[in-house]
Amino acid sequence: MYRITGLQLILLCAVPFVTILITLLFLCLCCDNGKCLKRYRFGKEPQQKKKESITSSLIYVTPKKKKKNDLSLSDINRGLPDTFVIPGTPPAHREVVACQQPPISNPRIMDRQHSMTSKLDPTTFDPSSDMYKPPPEPPRKKSLVEGPSLGILNFELKYSPDMNLLTLRLIEARNLQPQDFSGTADPYCKVTILPNCPKTMQSKVLRKTLNPQFKESFVFEIPEFDIHRQTVKIQLYDFDQFSRDDYIGDVLLPLDNVDLSDKLEVWKEIKKLKEKKMKNMEVPNLGDIMFSLSYLETAERLNIVILKARNLKQVSEKKDPDPYVKVSVFHAGKRLKKKKTTSKHSIVHPVFNEALVFNVSKNFLKYLKLEVSVIHDNRVGQNEVLGKVIVGPDSHGEELAHWNDMITSSKAVARWHRLFP
Structure with a gap:
């Protein structure tokens, strides 16, 4: 009797199965034109050909919808395509309609002015304009004292007729002249109202400065009927620790023609008085x-x-x-x-x-x-x-x-x- 081995048995069972599988694959290729096999490609896909330009295509594909106000200048200059396809028609009966779009212009962008950071064109400046002319200098009043200028003093005056009080506020001095080889000064002021108020008040000493900021106030009691007969006298000195203080200069302001109905700010030059005026205006020397x-x-x-x-x-x-x-x-x-x-x-x-x-x-x-x-x-x-x-x-x-x-x-x-x- 003829014996069948195990290998022969496996081959007898596998042949029908392989035949059936080949038949099914053949049927799939014939019915679906091989599209089902495209899903199972092995290895890298070949590079796709470059797409044709939008203007050469008959079918216009609308781009992705942008957000509101998301319009760039390149989108405006690019324009719209020359041809459109009427949607809703079958592929075989699509009707192509030519549509020429007018150029789009944005006057808001075209008329934009130059930025503040952009370069200026010097040829556009008008040198005759008042904008580039220096302001006129204020007229200088004639000084009440003679001699070279030794700086300038700023102070305020305010008179209260109800209380008969004259308030003098020292603000600052500028461009004082140094009195020794150090090139600086330790200035202070002595304030008095002459001739009815011989009392002298003194400011604090400011160290090593030629532009002192005093910011001190002094109050004098003067009757209203006598206020315009007075003269404000401010003496400036350079403090010296080891000897007598150096005299810098004086500021005099007669109040005969001064309007004290409101607060008055004054800038006065510092001058050295002549000997005769010094004797007449000086507070008595008591030693x-x-x-x-x-x-x-x-x-x-x-x-x-x-x-x-x-x-x-x-x-x-x-x-x-x-x-x-x-x-x-x-x-x-x-x-x-x-x-x-x-x-x-x-x-x-x-x-x-x-x-x-x-x-x-x-x-x-x-x-x-x-x-x-x-x-x-x-x-x-x-x-x-x-x-x-x-x-x-x-x-x-x-x-x-x-x-x-x-x-x-x-x-x-x-x-x-x-x-x-």
Whole structure:
């Protein structure tokens, strides 16, 4: 009997199956023209041919819809195609209609002006225009004083007729001339109203500047009927720690033709007055006094050493004063303590060299002020005050500088001070 092996059995079963599979593939190729096999391509696809241009095609494909206001200049210049296809017709009966579109123009884009960052064309400028002409210079008033200019001072005046108060506010000075080889200055101002108000007020000292910013106000009491007879006088000095302060110049403003109904801002040149005018306008010279200040924190003691005085005024034409110095400690307008030196007989340049000591706590020191007065000891009648100076944290000028030096220094600091009425 003929035996069938395992291999022969497998071949007998596989042949019909392969025949059936080949038959099905052949039928698919014949019925579907091979389109079903295109889905199963192996390897890389060949490069597609470049698409023909839109204008050469009969079928117009509309681009993707853009958002509102999403129109560029290239889209406008590109235009629309020359031919359109009527939608809804079958492929075999499509009707092609020629449609020539008018050119699209955007006047908003065509008439756009140049940007601020674009280059300017110098040929378009008109040199005769008023825009390029410098403004006319204001007419300069004739100065009230003679001599070369030493800078310029800015201040304000305001008068209150209800309270009879004239407020003078120092603002600034510019282009001051240095008085020594350092090339700079330590300027301050002395303000007075002449002739009815001989009282002189002093500003603070500003260090190492030729363009100081003062920003200080001074108030004078003047009756309304007498205000136009007054003259504002501002003296500028250069502070010197080791000698007498250097005189810079003066600013004078007579109020006879000045309208004070509203706030008035003034710019005036700084000039040096002639000797005759200086004598007529100068506040009376009452002399100077020299004393030292020191504060010992551990013992809480304020030491004032009265050294000497000079150029004290005479009591009468033929009599020199008998001066002594009284130092008073004030707080909130009240005198707390006072001490005085011995009297010197008939002398205008006395030398005292006496120390006056006050017990003052450190926390209380910033609320005090010292009044140093030179007094004539009249043994017959009432004593006469020859002059005084006030030193404290609320003072100005040399007095304030002396007080601050005492606070910051551990040693005694001596200075000359001018006596005021």
